[in-house]
Amino acid sequence: MEKEFLFPQIKGFVHGSDYNPDQWLDRPDILEEDIRLMKKAGMNSVTLGVFSWAAYEPSEGEFHFEWMKEIVERLYRNGIYTVLSTPSGARPAWLDAAYPEAMRVDARGLRDRHGNRHNHCMTSPKFREKVAAVDRRLAECLGSQPGVILYHISNELSGECFCPLCVRKFQKYLADKFDNDIGKLNKAWWTAFWSHSYSSFDQIEPPFANGESSIMGLTLEWRRFTTWNMNDFMKFEREVLRSVTPDVPVTSNFMRLFGGLDYRKMAPELDVISWDNYPTFHNDTESFADTVSETSFQHALMRSLKRGRPFMMMESAPGLVNWQAVNKLKRPGVHRLACLQAVACGSDSVQYFQWRKSRGCAEQFHGAVVDHLGTDDTRIFREVAQVGEALKKLAPVAGTLVNARAALLFDWDNRWAIWDVRALAADTKKYEETCLDFYRAFLRLGVDMDVVGSDEDLGRYDLVVAPMLYMLQPGTASRLRDFVERGGQLLATYFTGYVDSDQLCWLGGFPGDGLSELFGLISEEIDSYYPSDRNGIRLKDGSVWEVRDYAEILRVKDAEVLGVYTEDFYRGTPALTCKAFGRGKAYYAAARSSAADMTELFEKMLREADIPVKRMPPNVEYHVRSGGGETYEFYFNCADLPTVVPGVFGTDPETGVRLEGRLALPGYGAAVVKI
Numbered sequence: 001m002e003k004e005f006l007f008p009q010i011k012g013f014v015h016g017s018d019y020n021p022d023q024w025l026d027r028p029d030i031l032e033e034d035i036r037l038m039k040k041a042g043m044n045s046v047t048l049g050v051f052s053w054a055a056y057e058p059s060e061g062e063f064h065f066e067w068m069k070e071i072v073e074r075l076y077r078n079g080i081y082t083v084l085s086t087p088s089g090a091r092p093a094w095l096d097a098a099y100p101e102a103m104r105v106d107a108r109g110l111r112d113r114h115g116n117r118h119n120h121c122m123t124s125p126k127f128r129e130k131v132a133a134v135d136r137r138l139a140e141c142l143g144s145q146p147g148v149i150l151y152h153i154s155n156e157l158s159g160e161c162f163c164p165l166c167v168r169k170f171q172k173y174l175a176d177k178f179d180n181d182i183g184k185l186n187k188a189w190w191t192a193f194w195s196h197s198y199s200s201f202d203q204i205e206p207p208f209a210n211g212e213s214s215i216m217g218l219t220l221e222w223r224r225f226t227t228w229n230m231n232d233f234m235k236f237e238r239e240v241l242r243s244v245t246p247d248v249p250v251t252s253n254f255m256r257l258f259g260g261l262d263y264r265k266m267a268p269e270l271d272v273i274s275w276d277n278y279p280t281f282h283n284d285t286e287s288f289a290d291t292v293s294e295t296s297f298q299h300a301l302m303r304s305l306k307r308g309r310p311f312m313m314m315e316s317a318p319g320l321v322n323w324q325a326v327n328k329l330k331r332p333g334v335h336r337l338a339c340l341q342a343v344a345c346g347s348d349s350v351q352y353f354q355w356r357k358s359r360g361c362a363e364q365f366h367g368a369v370v371d372h373l374g375t376d377d378t379r380i381f382r383e384v385a386q387v388g389e390a391l392k393k394l395a396p397v398a399g400t401l402v403n404a405r406a407a408l409l410f411d412w413d414n415r416w417a418i419w420d421v422r423a424l425a426a427d428t429k430k431y432e433e434t435c436l437d438f439y440r441a442f443l444r445l446g447v448d449m450d451v452v453g454s455d456e457d458l459g460r461y462d463l464v465v466a467p468m469l470y471m472l473q474p475g476t477a478s479r480l481r482d483f484v485e486r487g488g489q490l491l492a493t494y495f496t497g498y499v500d501s502d503q504l505c506w507l508g509g510f511p512g513d514g515l516s517e518l519f520g521l522i523s524e525e526i527d528s529y530y531p532s533d534r535n536g537i538r539l540k541d542g543s544v545w546e547v548r549d550y551a552e553i554l555r556v557k558d559a560e561v562l563g564v565y566t567e568d569f570y571r572g573t574p575a576l577t578c579k580a581f582g583r584g585k586a587y588y589a590a591a592r593s594s595a596a597d598m599t600e601l602f603e604k605m606l607r608e609a610d611i612p613v614k615r616m617p618p619n620v621e622y623h624v625r626s627g628g629g630e631t632y633e634f635y636f637n638c639a640d641l642p643t644v645v646p647g648v649f650g651t652d653p654e655t656g657v658r659l660e661g662r663l664a665l666p667g668y669g670a671a672v673v674k675i
């Protein structure tokens with residue numbers, strides 16, 4: 001496999017930062033000093049213009065791009081490329097005053113007032129017209145500058161709008177989806193329930209806070225529509241840019257496990273996937289290693305949105321942030337660990353928010369490469385500069401990929417359906433946590449997993465874990481069947497295959513759509529536990545997995561029973577099964593056990609899938625990237641005490657030192673090894 005570079009201009013890593021020179025235009029001395037310091041920090045890119053609309057267009061139709069052009073050119077002359085943002089993330093005051101329809105309406109039907117950011121109506125034709133005007137001139141004046149390598153559309157797109165324009169658009173979207181046939185919609189949404197049938201599309205309102213909340217199909221379709229409409233807005237901006245500068249690639253920065261938008265629907269519209277990474281390091285609710293592995297799950301999700309290409313870590317905090325419940329400093333070394341972790345998981349960029357701390361407003365105390373102190377003589381600056389040095393030495397790693405052979409199924413639709421379903425126990429549904437728990441257990445075995453959608457091709461994987469796949473999209477069941485038939489190892493759990501994509505229950509036995517044949521069982525009932533309730537699953541070797549939260553009662557047809565319940569009226573009945581199907585195996589875990597308890601089963605599945613296991617010492621995280629005939633291993637000591645990893649052979653590309661079976665890592669240490 002050849003290396004896959006994101007930008008022809010940079011055959012290595014992007015090391016950059018959000019940069020807001022518009023806040024310092026009256027300080028040319030500072031703008032000059034910025035360039036000197038950026039070079040000293042080893043930066044080769046900045047993200048410009050994210051919030052520059054008011055500076056570009058101080059009053060309607062009066063445009064000024066010269067100042068930014070000068071900055072882009074000067075940066076380029078100094079070896080610093082530009083990621084150029086469109087400014088739609090925040091609107092100038094004149095715009096909202098002239099066109100109130102640009103301001104969003106919330107779920108109570110209340111229109112926002114002017115202010116803040118990320119709060120525009122996605123539908124408003126007036127707003128789109130104004131966005132198009134500024135974007136077009138931006139592309140004309142700056143897009144073909146040699147320094148510009150990438151467009152960054154808006155900023156952290158998010159939120160819903162309940163304004164009359166959006167409501168009408170929703171009705172039109174539904175009419176299109178249901179072929180203008182209200183009867184079809186009524187059927188799909190089961191509206192005979194509580195006399196909720198509609199007789200025309202214009203009667204349908206989105207789920208206002210004081211409105212309809214009992215139609216699962218409606219709530220789900222509104223969430224889908226919000227993604228669709230946001231995507232429509234994003235594509236609209238993209239098309240304006242493309243019409244002027246078709247060769248500049250585009251991204252839009254995503255957020256961690258964000259629930260408001262189905263990123264998998266948006267990813268195909270972008271050339272590059274990028275996301276903003278702000279872990280809550282050193283918190284008091286989980287171990288540091290757990291914070292790190294959670295981040296790696298997020299990276300894996302982003303990586304899997306566009307397999308076969310590196311992604312970008314568009315933002316991260318050089319020091320601390322200012323919006324977490326407790327804004328704790330990253331301990332020395334953690335900055336390097338977090339940056340190299342992004343690389344290990346497949347990012348070809350390490351970028352920060354922000355370059356220089358602003359003097360005023362809401363983010364004046366948010367971490368930055370350059371503090372209010374204004375010098376390079378700070379711990380944070382030195383740690384950033386060290387990462388800059390490291391990334392230069394690691395340049396050959398860029399363009400390689402994480403080639404995972406195992407995957408975890410994670411769907412936004414399924415997630416939303418589980419959030420909304422009136423069933424189970426209110427506080428312990430925990431879909432995301434359950435996925436993360438499985439991901440972590442495999443990570444501890446040295447196995448990188450992709451995080452993929454149930455509508456994706458599983459052909460490249462040998463092992464798939466599908467936790468709580470409550471909703472089956474059309475085709476999912478047959479894809480899973482094919483996967484197992486051709487030799488895949490599949491694990492599904494309780495709460496699988498209850499509903500179809502309209503959230504209508506499958507009839508004739510769960511898991512539906514033919515999956516009960518694949519697993520050789522029917523799940524007849526599901527028991528929800530109070531937090532103090534416990535059960536167990538006794539395996540054939542006598543060991544017991546603890547069960548919490550959920551337990552299904554199974555009717556096994558033709559699967560092998562590997563474990564039975566230890567307690568309650570269903571004691572002794574099947575709780576863990578396996579059915580050989582074609583050349584593969586379909587496992588079913590009918591109750592919630594911790595993935596740590598299930599490790600031996602995972603090892604067995606990995607053996608059968610012929611995926612190598614590399615057990616790490618406690619608190620050590622491991623990833624592999626390869627491509628162009630080269631392979632790089634990454635090791636992270638996710639604890640503050642030194643540790644040693646045995647069995648490591650190769651060369652450290654940063655130091656040139658050869659490793660002969662023993663890698664010593666300091667507390668929070670991170671190392672790369674070329675093998």
Ligand code: GLA
Pocket residue numbers: 155156276278315321322353363366
């Ligand atoms: C987000 C935004 C940035 C900034 C940072 C602060 O990621 O995109 O503009 O507000 O958060 O952490």
Ligand code: ZN
Pocket residue numbers: 104105121122123124161162163164165166167
């Ligand atoms: Zn709207």
